[in-house]
Amino acid sequence: MATFRERALAVASSRDVKRHCVEDGPISTYFGQNVFALETMRRYMSDAAFQSILRARKTGNKIDRSMAEEIASGMKSWAKELGATHYTHLFQPLTGSTAEKHEAFLSFQDGKAIEHFKGSALVQQEPDASSFPNGGLRNTFEARGYTAWDPHSPAFILDGTLCIPSVFVSYTGEALDMKVPNLRSIQALDAAATTVARLFEPEVKHVSVNVGLEQEYFLVDEALYNARPDLQLCGRTVIGHTSAKDQQLSDHYFGAIPSRVAVFMKDFETEAYKLGIPLQTRHNEVAPNQFECAPVFSDITTAVDQNMLLMIVMQKVAQKHHLKVIFHEKPFQGINGSGKHCNWSMQTDTGINLLSPGTTPEKNLRFLAFYTSVLHAVRQHESLLMASVCSLNNSYRLGGHEAPPAVMSVFSGSTLDRVFKGILQKEGAAQEAELRRSIDLMSSLPEIIPDNTDRNRTSPFAFTGNRFEFRALGSSANAAQATFVLNSAVAESLRAFSSQVQALVKQGETQDQAIIDVVRSFLEEAAPVMFEGNGYSAEWQQEAVLRGLTPVTNVPKAFQAFLKPSSIALFTETKVLSVPEIKARVEVQEETYVKKLQIEARILGDICLNHVIPAAVSYQNVLIRNIQGSKDIFGDEYATLCKADVDTCRKIAGYINALSADVQALVDVRKKANRITDMSERAYAYSTEVMDAMSRVRASADQLEMLVDDALWPLPKYRELLFF
Ligand code: ADP
Numbered sequence: 084m085a086t087f088r089e090r091a092l093a094v095a096s097s098r099d100v101k102r103h104c105v106e107d108g109p110i111s112t113y114f115g116q117n118v119f120a121l122e123t124m125r126r127y128m129s130d131a132a133f134q135s136i137l138r139a140r141k142t143g144n145k146i147d148r149s150m151a152e153e154i155a156s157g158m159k160s161w162a163k164e165l166g167a168t169h170y171t172h173l174f175q176p177l178t179g180s181t182a183e184k185h186e187a188f189l190s191f192q193d194g195k196a197i198e199h200f201k202g203s204a205l206v207q208q209e210p211d212a213s214s215f216p217n218g219g220l221r222n223t224f225e226a227r228g229y230t231a232w233d234p235h236s237p238a239f240i241l242d243g244t245l246c247i248p249s250v251f252v253s254y255t256g257e258a259l260d261m262k263v264p265n266l267r268s269i270q271a272l273d274a275a276a277t278t279v280a281r282l283f284e285p286e287v288k289h290v291s292v293n294v295g296l297e298q299e300y301f302l303v304d305e306a307l308y309n310a311r312p313d314l315q316l317c318g319r320t321v322i323g324h325t326s327a328k329d330q331q332l333s334d335h336y337f338g339a340i341p342s343r344v345a346v347f348m349k350d351f352e353t354e355a356y357k358l359g360i361p362l363q364t365r366h367n368e369v370a371p372n373q374f375e376c377a378p379v380f381s382d383i384t385t386a387v388d389q390n391m392l393l394m395i396v397m398q399k400v401a402q403k404h405h406l407k408v409i410f411h412e413k414p415f416q417g418i419n420g421s422g423k424h425c426n427w428s429m430q431t432d433t434g435i436n437l438l439s440p441g442t443t444p445e446k447n448l449r450f451l452a453f454y455t456s457v458l459h460a461v462r463q464h465e466s467l468l469m470a471s472v473c474s475l476n477n478s479y480r481l482g483g484h485e486a487p488p489a490v491m492s493v494f495s496g497s498t499l500d501r502v503f504k505g506i507l508q509k510e511g512a513a514q515e516a517e518l519r520r521s522i523d524l525m526s527s528l529p530e531i532i533p534d535n536t537d538r539n540r541t542s543p544f545a546f547t548g549n550r551f552e553f554r555a556l557g558s559s560a561n562a563a564q565a566t567f568v569l570n571s572a573v574a575e576s577l578r579a580f581s582s583q584v585q586a587l588v589k590q591g592e593t594q595d596q597a598i599i600d601v602v603r604s605f606l607e608e609a610a611p612v613m614f615e616g617n618g619y620s621a622e623w624q625q626e627a628v629l630r631g632l633t634p635v636t637n638v639p640k641a642f643q644a645f646l647k648p649s650s651i652a653l654f655t656e657t658k659v660l661s662v663p664e665i666k667a668r669v670e671v672q673e674e675t676y677v678k679k680l681q682i683e684a685r686i687l688g689d690i691c692l693n694h695v696i697p698a699a700v701s702y703q704n705v706l707i708r709n710i711q712g713s714k715d716i717f718g719d720e721y722a723t724l725c726k727a728d729v730d731t732c733r734k735i736a737g738y739i740n741a742l743s744a745d746v747q748a749l750v751d752v753r754k755k756a757n758r759i760t761d762m763s764e765r766a767y768a769y770s771t772e773v774m775d776a777m778s779r780v781r782a783s784a785d786q787l788e789m790l791v792d793d794a795l796w797p798l799p800k801y802r803e804l805l806f807f
């Protein structure tokens with residue numbers, strides 16, 4: 084009988100390539116057709132109701148109940164016209180993915196079925212949802228959880244269901260999701276950044292954050308995926324020998340997109356466009372069968388929500404193509420993993436990108452104020468920022484030579500670096516005029532910047548001309564976890580910036596002089612985190628420690644950065660998270676880490692005992708039959724004739740014995756770890772003892788893959804998974 088792998092390979096190689104989501108005409112004709120966007124809303128409600136949504140978006144004003152009734156009715160009419168029968172609050176619990184519970188628009192009037200959607204149902208739901216991780220925030224008898232409409236992000240229709248982007252909070256108002264802290268951090272940043280922006284332009288009323296998320300992913304044929312229990316259950320391979328060829332030649336990177344993939348891309352892009360996701364870029368990534376897409380940036384809430392939606396849409400469309408999208412950060416050992424680069428900038432309501440160097444000294448002073456506040460923020464919270472991207476999945480990638488290093492630093496580029504050195508060298512006795520001259524230099528920046536954005540790919544946080552690119556986020560992560568930390572940290576630094584400027588002005592300095600002084604002191608403070616060199620080098624790892632930075636050497640330990648006094652002060656002062664909320668998040672992260680690793684360890688043991696060892700024994704039997712047969716025919720000459728087979732047989736026996744003992748040892752350390760009651764300590768034991776035991780198991784399994792007859796090997800190999 085053919086192995087599962089052989090059958091899967093046969094199926095995978097006979098796929099036809101065809102489009103499923105065909106839309107006629109240019110993208111602009113169907114872009115956003117399934118979104119209840121502002122222009123659409125206007126047609127379905129009174130001006131008063133429409134204005135109340137605009138106010139809620141701009142200033143966070145609450146929408147009152149009568150308006151909500153009207154908005155719900157408009158939303159329902161629109162959704163009904165597009166064939167929607169159900170609605171759901173779509174929220175983002177601490178699992179890192181999205182959650183939905185559908186309700187029909189169904190009600191009865193005088194015994195007759197009608198479509199019905201009340202304002203109260205739009206605004207608030209109580210989906211119970213008590214099984215989501217909550218870190219102890221819902222362990223009392225008052226364990227209700229509520230979802231509430233977030234008007235910052237538009238509602239849309241997916242698979243005949245009206246989806247309403249929502250927050251998820253506990254009965255007592257604590258955040259149980261990723262969205263709430265992000266929204267709070269945006270408010271904190273708005274307030275702090277507006278105060279600083281007004282030093283330069285008094286008309287500024289609000290500052291918002293723009294984000295563009297680049298999404299990397301792998302594609303694997305569905306049949307091959309289904310023949311790998313590890314991919315199915317963990318999203319990554321827990322064993323697998325490297326392929327003779329993978330990414331050494333860099334021939335996949337930016338290469339011609341395989342037809343099957345190109346057709347899939349067109350299909351998911353079409354669905355994404357209908358949902359208003361402005362996808363712009365697509366290309367092959369470095370690893371074989373690894374790809375990337377990126378939308379045009381938008382306001383942070385929309386960008387994060389749309390990224391979550393995009394991941395759902397890609398999975399759904401992939402099904403039609405018999406493909407699986409793998410968002411895991413490190414599906415294959417030995418080749419590049421996937422990230423989600425977060426391009427981040429701040430913009431005033433008067434339309435100015437605050438991270439864009441200007442053409443005049445005044446504009447450049449503003450740029451320097453905001454730029455150095457970000458530097459300062461990264462310096463103050465470097466370990467927290469790293470912690471914000473840490474997870475089990477990302478731990479397989481961080482610190483490797485393909486992904487951002489495990490220590491935080493900022494790359495500014497040589498031009499800015501020179502400007503900063505100039506500013507710093509004018510210490511103490513600096514004359515304002517001289518400083519002005521040095522800043523004047525900056526007026527040449529717009530011309531110089533484009534060359535300068537030849538970015539440093541080894542930096543986790545790089546300036547790319549008019550924005551920062553936080554490059555350490557994991558591909559499967561909800562980006563909000565990193566952005567709420569970044570927003571909060573920058574808000575704190577901007578607050579410090581304006582209060583220090585105020586203090587200097589009170590002491591009699593001119594405002595410009597005060598700003599230059601604070602810029603300089605922020606630059607001095609941020610010095611340890613500013614690094615222009617190779618972030619992957621061993622020297623940098625050592626130097627970073629000497630500079631007082633904290634590389635992530637262990638992920639569960641890194642989570643503790645959330646509990647540092649400086650982090651608690653940050654979150655409580657910006658009102659982004661309360662102390663119980665912070666503690667709950669750490670607990671959820673630790674628990675998730677343990678559970679995910681437990682699943683990986685189990686599946687590894689299962690695969691080795693039930694797939695690998697039986698295949699190895701089968702092949703051993705083939706060899707033994709051959710050896711025995713040779714002996715029968717050739718007598719003592721068999722020893723020379725079958726030397727290779729005897730050697731292989733011995734090697735296989737050695738690996739089988741090692742494998743079986745190592746799987747048992749893995750079970751033992753796991754059980755031992757499970758007895759540890761303190762969650763931080765248990766997570767630590769998993770990250771050390773359990774992971775070490777897993778590596779030992781894998782080593783023998785991967786050796787066996789190289790020894791056993793290819794026809795008997797049951798699991799699709801890397802070379803089969805990685806090339807279409
Ligand atoms: P690269 O891979 O070269 O970094 P991509 O085109 O893949 O570039 O992605 C860049 C992302 O940065 C896009 O989503 C883009 O819209 C976004 N972006 C551009 N300008 C800004 C900005 N000012 N603020 C935030 N994001 C931005």
Ligand code: MG
Pocket residue numbers: 297375377
């Ligand atoms: Mg890119």
